[in-house]
Amino acid sequence: MSSPTSAAPAAAPPASPEQLKNARNAATSGFVGTTLEYYDFYIFATAAALYLQPLFFPAEGGVGQIFALATVGVSYVTRPIGAIMWGWLGDVLGRKTALMACIIMMGVATFIIGLVPTYETIGMWAPVLIVLMRLLQGLSAGGESPGSASLSMETAPDHRRGFYASWTIAGATAGLVLSSAIFIPLNMLPEDFMLSFGWRIPFLLSILVTVVTVFMRSRLKEPEVFEEAQEQEETVKVPLFFLLKNYPLEMLRVAGMALFLLMVGLFSTFSLSYGTQVAGISNGEMLALITVSNLGTLVMIPFLGHVSDRIGRRPVFISGCVGMIVLVIAYFGALSSASPGNTWLVWILGILLMSFAYAAANGIYPVFFPEQFPAKVRYSGMAISLMAGLVIAGFAPAIAQTINGDTNNWLGVSLFAAGGIAISALCALFTPETAKIPTAELGLKAEK
Secondary structure, X not given: OOOOOOOOOOOXXXXXXXXXXXXXXXXXXXXXHHHHHHHHHHHHHHHHHHHHHHHHOOOOOOHHHHHHHHHHHHHHXXXXXXXXXXXXHHHHOOHHHHHHHHHHHHHHHHHHHOOOOOHHHHOOHHHHHHHHHHHHHHHHHHHHHHHHHHHHHHHOOHHHHHHHHHHHHHHHHHHHHHHHHOHHHHOOOOHHHHHHOHHHHHHHHHHHHHHHHHHHHOOOOOOHHHHHHHHOXXXXXXXXXXXXXXXXXXXXXHHHHHHHHHHHHHHHHHHHHHHHHOOOOOHHHHHHHHHHHHHHHHHHHHHHHHHHHHHOHHHHHHXXXXXXXXXXXXXXXXXXXXXXXXXXXXXXXXXXXXXXXXXXXXXXXXXXXXXXXXXXXXXHHHHHHHHHHHHHHHOHHHHHHHHHXXXXXXXXXXXXXXXXXXXXXXXXXOOOOOOOOOHHXXXXXOOO
């Protein structure tokens, strides 16, 4: 097992005002950009769980709902392709260029989803267009969080990388919160209106925020460590091949650690569908539970990023995984036996699961994962490895729906989740500690 860095760190030099300004700008841009990116990405998941099945996948029984939830996972197929594409662009041409292109692609694809006619109007072209736009969303998402995380941690002072990088994933959580919250007032409108036009509103509104985010990102500066690599002609022409040759174990460990992210789809998409259709809980209450739990996650993430700067990445990440394993079984057990008016235990366990256990692992990975790679291939290394792990996580709602079937097999769903999270914890256990290593020295080793 790789041992954590044990040498006492030298006192970190004080950050200059210019460095702190750049770090704050990168963190702010990362927060806003990932908020929009993941708002766009997850409003589809919420709409798929509540509205899209009769409009685009009108199959009988539970088959149509499986198809609708599967479109959530379809986007994860193109995320690894996007990771390779954006990773190359970000490592060769610059983080800023890649992040600008990512956000434009996501905004356009999301807006078009809000315009697609239903199955009743254009037949099979309706689900085909939905899937195509979802694939474009996945392509975009393949580069957003890895690029923002790499930019934020490379710009931050050495001893505060965890805190600054955590704002990237805090933005993703904010996007998830907004994607659920925006449907709460809409869900109060007449069902006929929601099925005819109301569900389209969140998709169409995203274009306004896209314009603001593009403007913010146009003002970003490239990290000093990346510019130094370019000046020394250390850029790699094909990052994927370089990584497979020199960093295969690092990529495998990061991909394994990323499996815990299946909890996002299980909690925000599958449990929404399960809670409303099996337990009979109202759409509004389940959306409120998801929103409140993720708000707690949003608050805890920067704090846990700061904690990881003090005590290390591995203790925080592994503790979060252990907590998730215990709580996910308890949560789905409580949800399976809940009923309208008797949901207090579901609320308590849901908040503990997402706001504390999940937040611990989720708040650390934006700094822990890219720290495994050197600057010249950091964007690609994190993006490709993360997205490889997310392929399974993306299909988690559809897999869970299949396991659950018509028999209410909540225990099978829980064990599926616990198994993926256990792999994440095991991979983290064999990953070197990086919290005290200077940014310029991260990922350096003898290359083949």
